[in-house]
Amino acid sequence: xxAARESVEVNGRRYLRPGAPVVVVCVDGCEPDxxxxxxxxxxxxxxxxxxSAGGSSLIGDCVVPSFTNPNNVSIVTGVPPSVxxxxxxxxxxxxxxxxxxxxxxxxxxxxxxxxxxAQAGVSVAAVTAKDKLRTMLGHGMKGICFxxxxxxxxxxxxxxxxxxxxxxxxxxxxVYSADLSEFVxxxxxxxxxxxxxxxxxxxxxxxxxxxxxxxxxxxxxxYAMMDGYLEQLDALGAVIGLTADHGMSPKTDAAGRPRVIYxxxxxxxHLGERAARVILPITDPYVVHHGALGSFATVxxxxxxxxxxxxxxxxxxxxxxVLTREQAVERFExxxxxxxxxxxxxxxxxxxxxxxxxxxxxxxxxxxxxxxGISEQKVPLLFNRPLQxxxxxxxxxxxxxxxxxxxxxxxxxxxxxxxx
Amino acid sequence: xxAARESVEVNGRRYLRPGAPVVVVCVDGCEPDxxxxxxxxxxxxxxxxxxSAGGSSLIGDCVVPSFTNPNNVSIVTGVPPSVxxxxxxxxxxxxxxxxxxxxxxxxxxxxxxxxxxAQAGVSVAAVTAKDKLRTMLGHGMKGICFxxxxxxxxxxxxxxxxxxxxxxxxxxxxVYSADLSEFVxxxxxxxxxxxxxxxxxxxxxxxxxxxxxxxxxxxxxxYAMMDGYLEQLDALGAVIGLTADHGMSPKTDAAGRPRVIYxxxxxxxHLGERAARVILPITDPYVVHHGALGSFATVxxxxxxxxxxxxxxxxxxxxxxVLTREQAVERFExxxxxxxxxxxxxxxxxxxxxxxxxxxxxxxxxxxxxxxGISEQKVPLLFNRPLQxxxxxxxxxxxxxxxxxxxxxxxxxxxxxxxx
Numbered sequence: 001x002x003a004a005r006e007s008v009e010v011n012g013r014r015y016l017r018p019g020a021p022v023v024v025v026c027v028d029g030c031e032p033d034x035x036x037x038x039x040x041x042x043x044x045x046x047x048x049x050x051x052s053a054g055g056s057s058l059i060g061d062c063v064v065p066s067f068t069n070p071n072n073v074s075i076v077t078g079v080p081p082s083v084x085x086x087x088x089x090x091x092x093x094x095x096x097x098x099x100x101x102x103x104x105x106x107x108x109x110x111x112x113x114x115x116x117x118a119q120a121g122v123s124v125a126a127v128t129a130k131d132k133l134r135t136m137l138g139h140g141m142k143g144i145c146f147x148x149x150x151x152x153x154x155x156x157x158x159x160x161x162x163x164x165x166x167x168x169x170x171x172x173x174x175v176y177s178a179d180l181s182e183f184v185x186x187x188x189x190x191x192x193x194x195x196x197x198x199x200x201x202x203x204x205x206x207x208x209x210x211x212x213x214x215x216x217x218x219x220x221x222x223y224a225m226m227d228g229y230l231e232q233l234d235a236l237g238a239v240i241g242l243t244a245d246h247g248m249s250p251k252t253d254a255a256g257r258p259r260v261i262y263x264x265x266x267x268x269x270h271l272g273e274r275a276a277r278v279i280l281p282i283t284d285p286y287v288v289h290h291g292a293l294g295s296f297a298t299v300x301x302x303x304x305x306x307x308x309x310x311x312x313x314x315x316x317x318x319x320x321x322v323l324t325r326e327q328a329v330e331r332f333e334x335x336x337x338x339x340x341x342x343x344x345x346x347x348x349x350x351x352x353x354x355x356x357x358x359x360x361x362x363x364x365x366x367x368x369x370x371x372x373g374i375s376e377q378k379v380p381l382l383f384n385r386p387l388q389x390x391x392x393x394x395x396x397x398x399x400x401x402x403x404x405x406x407x408x409x410x411x412x413x414x415x416x417x418x419x420x
Numbered sequence: 421x422x423a424a425r426e427s428v429e430v431n432g433r434r435y436l437r438p439g440a441p442v443v444v445v446c447v448d449g450c451e452p453d454x455x456x457x458x459x460x461x462x463x464x465x466x467x468x469x470x471x472s473a474g475g476s477s478l479i480g481d482c483v484v485p486s487f488t489n490p491n492n493v494s495i496v497t498g499v500p501p502s503v504x505x506x507x508x509x510x511x512x513x514x515x516x517x518x519x520x521x522x523x524x525x526x527x528x529x530x531x532x533x534x535x536x537x538a539q540a541g542v543s544v545a546a547v548t549a550k551d552k553l554r555t556m557l558g559h560g561m562k563g564i565c566f567x568x569x570x571x572x573x574x575x576x577x578x579x580x581x582x583x584x585x586x587x588x589x590x591x592x593x594x595v596y597s598a599d600l601s602e603f604v605x606x607x608x609x610x611x612x613x614x615x616x617x618x619x620x621x622x623x624x625x626x627x628x629x630x631x632x633x634x635x636x637x638x639x640x641x642x643y644a645m646m647d648g649y650l651e652q653l654d655a656l657g658a659v660i661g662l663t664a665d666h667g668m669s670p671k672t673d674a675a676g677r678p679r680v681i682y683x684x685x686x687x688x689x690h691l692g693e694r695a696a697r698v699i700l701p702i703t704d705p706y707v708v709h710h711g712a713l714g715s716f717a718t719v720x721x722x723x724x725x726x727x728x729x730x731x732x733x734x735x736x737x738x739x740x741x742v743l744t745r746e747q748a749v750e751r752f753e754x755x756x757x758x759x760x761x762x763x764x765x766x767x768x769x770x771x772x773x774x775x776x777x778x779x780x781x782x783x784x785x786x787x788x789x790x791x792x793g794i795s796e797q798k799v800p801l802l803f804n805r806p807l808q809x810x811x812x813x814x815x816x817x818x819x820x821x822x823x824x825x826x827x828x829x830x831x832x833x834x835x836x837x838x839x840x
Contacts, residue, residue: 030674032670032672032673032674032769033633033670033674034674035674035675036670036672036673036674036675036676036787037633037636039675039676040676040786040787041636047675051675052675055675057673057674057675057677058673059673059674059679059737059738059769213453213457213633213634213635214633214635214670215633215634215635215636216457216461216635216636250452250453250456250634252452252456253452253456253477253478253479253800254450254452254453254454254455254456254477254479254800254802255455255456255459255467255471255472255475255477255802256456256459256460257477259479315813316813317479317813317814317815317816318479347798348768348795348798349452349479349798366460367456367460375768375795378767378768378769380673380674382674382675393735393736393737394737395737396737
């Protein structure tokens with residue numbers, strides 16, 4: 001084997017070229033119990049069969065903040081935010097004194113492995129649910145890259161593909177629907193059937209997970225849908241690696257009322273009006289289903305106020321940990337210049353807000369479920385093949401999914417064929 | 421008001437005598453989402469109505485280890501294990517070199533408030549699901565105290581009541597059943613109807629919670645059953661305070677396989693055979709539904725080996741924290757002579773075992789759900805009345821439930837009547 005020809009190195013990691021087509025799926029907000037409960041309810045017969053017949057099931061840690069963008073970017077770069085720079089949807093540009101949305105690939109500090117594989121002549125496809133992720137994940141990538149949200153607007157020039165509604169056979173779904181994710185899976189199957197990319201990345205949206213608990217009918221219906229498409233991908237010969245960007249927890253009391261700590265109000269009271277600036281990196285243009293409430297916040301404040309603020313925040317019921325920038329950078333592998341002076345993480349039943357008046361909770365028609373904290377860090381790592389050569393003491397991450405699918409899948413049927 | 425006459429002091433806390441009958445319910449393993457999901461599913465119409473019409477809903481922290489005995493004892497004493505001494509079901513008696521079960525009230529270092537109220541002339545009743553708790557909770561108490569498990573054997577001499585099956589109208593339930601808890605609720609209603617105790621404590625079993633996730637049919641059926649009995653208690657004029665001994669988490673990967681760290685095996689490998697002794701304080705005579713696997717363990721080992729063992733254990737994927745005895749005593753308010761040299765807590769998807777050969781998992785017919793860790797520390801605190809005078813910054817505990825029900829319930833209808 002010619003190792004130089006047969007593998008691709010990106011961001012300090014080496015990946016073997018795919019033998020069979022490899023499909024990596026990031027199921028947004030997939031707390032592992034969603035799959036466990038769907039299997040229990042008989043709603044995921046393919047996964048049940050696959051996992052009991054040679055498939056692999058592991059648990060990995062996602063990136064904290066356990067939000068969508070940092071984790072999707074970690075998965076497609078294979079590295080933590082300290083390397084790729086995306087620590088949330090927002091950061092505060094201190095010099096410009098403004099809150100900046102990090103949707104622009106200009107903020108990306110590392111190439112994606114999708115781009116690197118495409119560059120090396122591997123055919124690559126990436127499909128996201130929301131368009132906010134598409135530009136970031138597709139950055140520098142030659143191949144197919146589109147979002148379900150704007151599937152009707154895909155052009156060959158921009159997305160490497162067009163006439164998608166015809167290909168997939170579905171109308172453009174609402175951005176707040178399970179259908180948006182179904183479109184992603186259906187597109188993945190149709191792409192494999194018609195163009196057979198060597199490497200496919202499918203990334204869904206957590207609309208259902210924000211609303212429905214594991215084991216409930218609505219959740220099981222979602223996973224039954226997913227199960228059917230995974231079965232088709234498997235039947236088409238794909239090596240499937242499935243993970244999640246983050247887990248999901250109820251963020252309410254037993255009565256279903258959101259448990260919110262309004263950090264800006266607390267800090268205004270203790271440090272003086274506007275002495276501190278609270279940034280919620282979950283905030284993005286699509287907040288209806290979670291009211292921009294997650295379990296991770298970062299705070300910019302004068303150095304002299306840090307110790308006092310830390311004491312105040314640590315004593316609040318519902319706060320899990322308060323870390324300085326340096327502690328957070330070390331513990332969560334974040335980029336120090338993209339987070340504030342303090343990082344606040346709340347517990348599995350609590351979310352962090354700025355001020356009550358700045359959160360519109362009228363869209364919460366069911367009890368709030370959300371993420372962002374350490375309590376949503378555990379995610380599934382599933383493969384429809386046995387794995388080999390994985391050190392059992394290794395701390396697995398969701399952003400190891402391409403490494404596992406490309407370098408550790410072993411199967412007489414297929415797998416590391418090119419590496420032989 | 422004559423404060424000395426009208427209140428009872430026990431373990432350094434003062435409780436007003438009940439005005440209306442007070443019923444405190446400890447719902448074993450009641451992760452708050454069980455109630456949220458039951459309400460969402462329409463299975464708990466009484467709780468839904470009660471909580472939207474003047475009832476109170478709070479979240480409190482239980483005692484870690486989040487096990488049944490330490491928490492039930494904390495609830496009925498109003499103090500943490502550092503005062504009452506019960507840190508688990510088992511401890512290792514170093515001098516006698518044997519593992520000792522702490523079911524015997526001889527291990528109790530503080531009187532219960534049930535006993536103190538009875539002593540002060542208040543009529544008291546306590547009903548537990550399993551008999552293991554009855555002797556502990558009823559220690560020194562004059563009044564009615566029996567278990568559903570041995571309801572047919574209750575005598576006036578031992579339990580302050582007899583002919584229970586006739587009173588309740590149910591047969592003795594299996595110790596592994598939802599019926600065991602139903603018997604507790606039904607007995608509570610019948611006691612209130614026939615004897616109207618001033619103070620009642622009802623404590624159920626988590627058989628259902630170990631098996632069924634929040635929002636699933638089996639869980640909702642349990643909470644629908646509970647809801648009906650709570651409605652009856654309310655209609656009989658009771659002030660109801662409801663909490664839990666601990667929460668409940670899935671302890672599996674997505675495939676439903678238990679995630680177990682076998683600590684004795686790890687320590688034998690690193691420190692030498694039997695250099696360390698691992699104690700699992702969840703162990704008791706009823707282990708079928710959880711295989712004696714929980715998220716809290718304590719380790720006895722030579723002082724010289726502590727630092728090494730800590731490093732080894734902290735690096736294990738699935739371990740949440742490793743604390744020295746002193747750290748654990750401080751953080752969890754435990755009794756230092758009833759725990760080992762180290763305390764190990766695992767994460768929300770992981771449990772701790774001794775050696776694979778010592779755990780019988782054949783009883784696990786559904787994916788393991790268990791407790792014991794920090795991830796199961798949040799429990800509901802519900803009241804069918806408004807509360808007054810509760811400091812919003814106070815860290816509430818499940819063992820504040822009697823304080824809240826007796827000292828903070830406010831209602832024009834009833835409540836602090838005797839205190840007027």
